[in-house]
Amino acid sequence: MKVIFLFFAVLYSAFLIADTLHPEQRLLDAINDIQSSNLNSAEIKLKTLVSEMPNFKLAQLVYADILMSKVKGIDNAGTELSDGLKKELLLTEIKNRYQASNNDFSKNKLPFVVARLDPFYRHAIVIDLSQSRLYLFDNSQSLPILIDDFFVSMGRSGAGKNSEGDLKTPLGVYFIQSYISPNKLADKYGAGAYPINYPNAWDRLNGKTGHGIWLHGTRSGTYNRPVLASEGCVVLPNEDLLSLGAYIDLKNTPVLIGENLRWLELEKWQQHKQKLSQLHGQWKSDWESMKVENYLSHYSIRFTNGKKDFYLWSDHKRRVAKHKTFVNVKLSNVSLLLHPNEDVLVATFLQTYASDNFSSQSWKRQYWNKESDGKWRIVFEDEISPPTVSQLVSNDKVIGSNNQK
Numbered sequence: 314m315k316v317i318f319l320f321f322a323v324l325y326s327a328f329l330i331a332d333t334l335h336p337e338q339r340l341l342d343a344i345n346d347i348q349s350s351n352l353n354s355a356e357i358k359l360k361t362l363v364s365e366m367p368n369f370k371l372a373q374l375v376y377a378d379i380l381m382s383k384v385k386g387i388d389n390a391g392t393e394l395s396d397g398l399k400k401e402l403l404l405t406e407i408k409n410r411y412q413a414s415n416n417d418f419s420k421n422k423l424p425f426v427v428a429r430l431d432p433f434y435r436h437a438i439v440i441d442l443s444q445s446r447l448y449l450f451d452n453s454q455s456l457p458i459l460i461d462d463f464f465v466s467m468g469r470s471g472a473g474k475n476s477e478g479d480l481k482t483p484l485g486v487y488f489i490q491s492y493i494s495p496n497k498l499a500d501k502y503g504a505g506a507y508p509i510n511y512p513n514a515w516d517r518l519n520g521k522t523g524h525g526i527w528l529h530g531t532r533s534g535t536y537n538r539p540v541l542a543s544e545g546c547v548v549l550p551n552e553d554l555l556s557l558g559a560y561i562d563l564k565n566t567p568v569l570i571g572e573n574l575r576w577l578e579l580e581k582w583q584q585h586k587q588k589l590s591q592l593h594g595q596w597k598s599d600w601e602s603m604k605v606e607n608y609l610s611h612y613s614i615r616f617t618n619g620k621k622d623f624y625l626w627s628d629h630k631r632r633v634a635k636h637k638t639f640v641n642v643k644l645s646n647v648s649l650l651l652h653p654n655e656d657v658l659v660a661t662f663l664q665t666y667a668s669d670n671f672s673s674q675s676w677k678r679q680y681w682n683k684e685s686d687g688k689w690r691i692v693f694e695d696e697i698s699p700p701t702v703s704q705l706v707s708n709d710k711v712i713g714s715n716n717q718k
Contacts, residue, residue, distance in 0.1 A: 369536040402539040409445040422576040429649040443572040466538040466548040477523040503530020504551035571653020613690035656683035
């Protein structure tokens with residue numbers, strides 16, 4: 314009798330543990346059982362998972378393979394599926410999910426794209442489209458800390474958006490702009506949407522077009538979309554989007570989207586941060602030095618602020634400098650974020666300026682580009698709206714519009 318009681322106690326505990334695990338982790342646990350030739354355990358886990366989440370197509374695929382293995386040997390996943398895009402996408406999904414589970418970045422590495430993040434930004438989102446993965450970082454401590462990660466889908470035509478309607482997901486440094494409640498959206502957008510600021514200044518300088526790039530959920534009756542599935546947006550399962558939304562500050566959450574992201578050991582990341590901080594600091598020092606040509610050497614001949622090109626800007630700065638005896642520039646709240654796949658640095662900061670005949674304070678954003686001679690220069694600089702006091706967005710709060718294409 315004690316043995317029977319113990320058996321049911323262990324079984325009940327196993328179900329409780331499974332119920333608290335993320336569906337992806339439950340699937341991966343079953344896959345690990347398969348790799349360990351523990352097929353009975355894998356079958357039990359998968360049967361429970363697909364009965365609770367019948368819309369989890371990848372789990373259904375693996376479960377079907379387990380059942381088929383009882384009839385005949387199976388060497389690879391999806392053996393019974395016809396060759397084609399559907400099979401290819403499911404196999405890519407299982408590969409990306411499994412690889413992500415074996416990546417341990419949180420203990421000793423950071424993504425190189427997050428070079429310096431001011432505490433004003435409480436969280437940051439980093440997306441590696443080549444791995445179908447979104448990484449969420451907490452920025453409340455001395456170093457960004459990875460606190461969660463999620464599977465994501467991207468545009469049907471892949472990564473690297475260039476033009477309206479190309480069905481690609483953009484690559485670059487962006488910021489969450491607003492939140493759109495699901496009751497303002499078509500069902501296919503799921504539990505809500507977070508528009509980002511594509512196209513940004515760098516995109517526009519390079520002639521990129523399009524709009525309406527969001528982070529959003531999935532339609533009802535679907536657990537997740539395939540790896541390539543959207544019109545250019547980044548798509549998460551609804552429960553994951555809701556979990557992510559608890560950490561999003563509107564306009565104050567960076568979203569860095571790239572492919573094949575590099576992760577640095579902490580010591581190398583610190584050196585990386587210092588090098589870029591020195592680059593940005595030298596621009597400030599040369600401005601304060603009153604040596605106007607040294608200051609202007611930080612600007613590309615392609616520079617614009619939306620009103621003046623490099624030549625008009627240079628003439629203006631030379632003319633103004635003649636009437637000053639000192640310049641003092643204080644930079645605070647400095648954040649330095651790198652484009653994941655291009656030599657572009659995005660600097661955001663609060664600038665306090667004072668000279669003998671003028672003073673001002675403004676938030677600024679610069680786009681630096683490493684040019685063909687190996688030197689970083691500013692290609693765009695302008696004031697931005699002062700960031701609002703950080704306040705976490707509620708997922709039932711309606712902000713913004715629902716114009717998505």
